[in-house]
Structures are given as structure tokens and as C-alpha cells.
Amino acid sequence: MSALSDFSRSEKITGVAGVLLLIGIFAFPWYYVSIAGVNVGGHTFGGASYSSNVLGGPGSFFSIVALIVLIALLAELVISRFTTAQLPELPISWGAAELYAAIAVLALLVIKILFHIGNFGWGFYVNMLLAIVLVYGATGLRHSRTVRPAAAPAPQHGN
Secondary structure, three states: OHHHHOOOHHHHHHHHHHHHHHHHHHHOOOEEEEEOOEEEOOEEEOOEEEEEOOOOOOOHHHHHHHHHHHHHHHHHHHHHHHOOOOOOOOOOOHHHHHHHHHHHHHHHHHHHHHHOOOOEOHHHHHHHHHHHHHHHHHHHHOOOOOOOOOOOOOOOOOO
């Protein structure tokens, strides 16, 4: 438990929201359509329901790109926080890159909404809330960043 207390509140929020959103992209019903059946003489005729996760339906290209960006963001968080690997230098800070990645995930999911408005299942609301929480957590990452110190290079002995 002490390892978990090493992380800032923003890192915890971003990590949990990211993992839950990753699960939600695959498991939660983004669209849900139900057609009621007709009762005749005690028998039900017809009726059906359909549900699809965020990766299906119109605009699925944008949700697939959002998934790829989310996986990259979570991978970067894991590598920079749990390993001693040194990430390459960027023209911007890694905290800013994490924030922009979280904003991109939210923006891509919003673009997907524009392809088909309506028939949203409960997973739509949960996923959008998680994407907003992801951006909220990433805004704090830009200011407070806990990076594990890189392993010290082995001392060189001259011959």
C-alpha cells in the first residue's frame, strides 16, 4: 500500500479513469435499441433489442483512434511511473503530452457522437464521464509529475 501512496492524486485519478475507460470501451453498451413485442392471446410476437459497444456503429474509426491514444497514454503512465526506463525528450513536457492525449481521447469520442445522436445506452454516459474525469486528472499531471529516478549508470573503471 505504501507504493500507492507515492502517487499524486492526479496520477491516481488519471490511472483509474483510464483503466475503467479502457474496460468500458469494450464492455459497456454505447448504443441500445429495444423494440417491444406484441402480445396476442398470451403469446408474445416480435420484439428485439440490440446493443453495441463504442467500437461499433457509425463513426467507429474515431473510437478506434481514441482507443489507440488511450492505450498509448496508459502505457506511458506505466512506463514513467513503474519503471526506471528513460523516456525520450519531447519538444513539450511529458505532462503536457499526457494532457493532450487525454483531451484527444475525449475529443475523438465527442466526434463519434456526431455521427449518430440518439439510442445511447448506459455505457455511453459512463464512458463520457470517465473521459471527462481522465482529462480532469491529466490537468493535474501537467503540474505534478512523479517520475521514478532512472537507474544510475554503472561506474566505469579505467584500465
